Amino acid sequence: MKNINEVIDKDNKLDLVHSFQDACSDKEFYNYLKTLPISEDILMKYTSSLQDAFKESKNCHYCRGLNHCKNRVVGYCYTPEKNNNTIIFSYVACKHEQKRLKDDAYKDNLELFDMPEEIANANLQEVYTDDKARIPIIHYFKEFMEKYQKGEKPKGLYLTGSFGSGKTYLIAALLNEMAKKKVASALVYYPEFLRSLKSSFQTDYNERFDYIKKSPLLLLDDIGAENESAWSRDEVLGPILQYRMQNHLPTFFTSNLNLKELETIFATTSSGVDKVKARRIIERIKQLTIPMELIGKNRRN
Ligand code: ADP
Ligand code: MG
Numbered sequence: 001m002k003n004i005n006e007v008i009d010k011d012n013k014l015d016l017v018h019s020f021q022d023a024c025s026d027k028e029f030y031n032y033l034k035t036l037p038i039s040e041d042i043l044m045k046y047t048s049s050l051q052d053a054f055k056e057s058k059n060c061h062y063c064r065g066l067n068h069c070k071n072r073v074v075g076y077c078y079t080p081e082k083n084n085n086t087i088i089f090s091y092v093a094c095k096h097e098q099k100r101l102k103d104d105a106y107k108d109n110l111e112l113f114d115m116p117e118e119i120a121n122a123n124l125q126e127v128y129t130d131d132k133a134r135i136p137i138i139h140y141f142k143e144f145m146e147k148y149q150k151g152e153k154p155k156g157l158y159l160t161g162s163f164g165s166g167k168t169y170l171i172a173a174l175l176n177e178m179a180k181k182k183v184a185s186a187l188v189y190y191p192e193f194l195r196s197l198k199s200s201f202q203t204d205y206n207e208r209f210d211y212i213k214k215s216p217l218l219l220l221d222d223i224g225a226e227n228e229s230a231w232s233r234d235e236v237l238g239p240i241l242q243y244r245m246q247n248h249l250p251t252f253f254t255s256n257l258n259l260k261e262l263e264t265i266f267a268t269t270s271s272g273v274d275k276v277k278a279r280r281i282i283e284r285i286k287q288l289t290i291p292m293e294l295i296g297k298n299r300r301n
Contacts, residue, residue: 020040020043028058029050032054053078056079057077073091075096106182109177112187114188116164119172123173124173137170137294140157140292145174158253158291160256160293160294162295163256171252186212186218186219193237209240215249224265228246229270230267266282
């Protein structure tokens with residue numbers, strides 16, 4: 001007499017063989033299996049997963065790019081791999097995703113503080129060339145990159161101009177280019193950064209503050225648009241600029257205000273009027289930067 005378990009085992013095995021043979025009647029699937037360095041007796045235990053993997057690999061074969069990906073996880077292919085007498089399935093980056101990962105590796109050198117993620121895609125090659133106002137800035141960028149590569153620490157820009165003219169985009173494009181050369185930047189949307197810094201006293205205040213103070217390259221975006229307080233002027237901005245001046249760390253600003261207007265903003269805080277402290281900040285900015293203007297049509301949609 002046969003043990004009941006043996007009978008069930010045998011039945012199961014027969015089922016596996018049948019469904020495997022059934023699946024293999026699809027020639028394409030069969031050919032796919034032949035490319036795998038795995039023996040049939042192992043393969044037949046995984047027919048349904050192998051069919052999924054085959055479907056995904058077929059999708060990849062005809063795929064023109066990540067936007068056309070038909071797989072369950074975009075950019076990844078469900079792939080079998082032999083592990084002793086079993087098969088492990090995992091999601092492996094396809095060739096398009098591998099290229100994207102490689103092309104995006106420079107983003108590890110960028111730290112965004114309250115800036116939109118897309119800013120990390122700003123690209124110098126795509127800067128509008130139809131606009132003469134950009135030419136001196138592009139010229140300055142070229143010089144900046146050359147000097148920095150030579151080990152000099154050139155001054156940053158104080159870029160002022162009309163709303164939506166592309167100030168942030170331009171500086172970000174330069175810093176992204178520097179990131180591709182492995183130079184790290186912090187890109188800080190200054191008004192929001194101040195708000196979040198204020199609420200981080202109990203947590204990571206020092207880390208955040210130190211990070212932007214010491215970042216090899218720094219953009220303080222939209223300075224002058226914040227709610228000015230004596231604290232932000234004297235305890236935040238002042239020490240950051242002081243440190244960066246002493247250490248020759250290139251620092252960039254964008255603002256809708258010119259330096260004269262910025263000085264007026266810094267002079268009047270909720271704690272009263274202090275022209276001397278405002279002047280000191282402006283002097284530091286002047287030491288750190290070359291002023292330039294970008295007036296142009298509003299490019300925001
Ligand atoms: P600003 O900082 O002067 O207010 P932004 O840099 O935010 O202006 O630019 C306004 C809009 O125009 C943004 O959506 C930005 O992505 C787009 N933009 C600006 N310059 C370029 C450019 N050279 N190429 C592509 N898009 C740009
Ligand atoms: Mg801006």
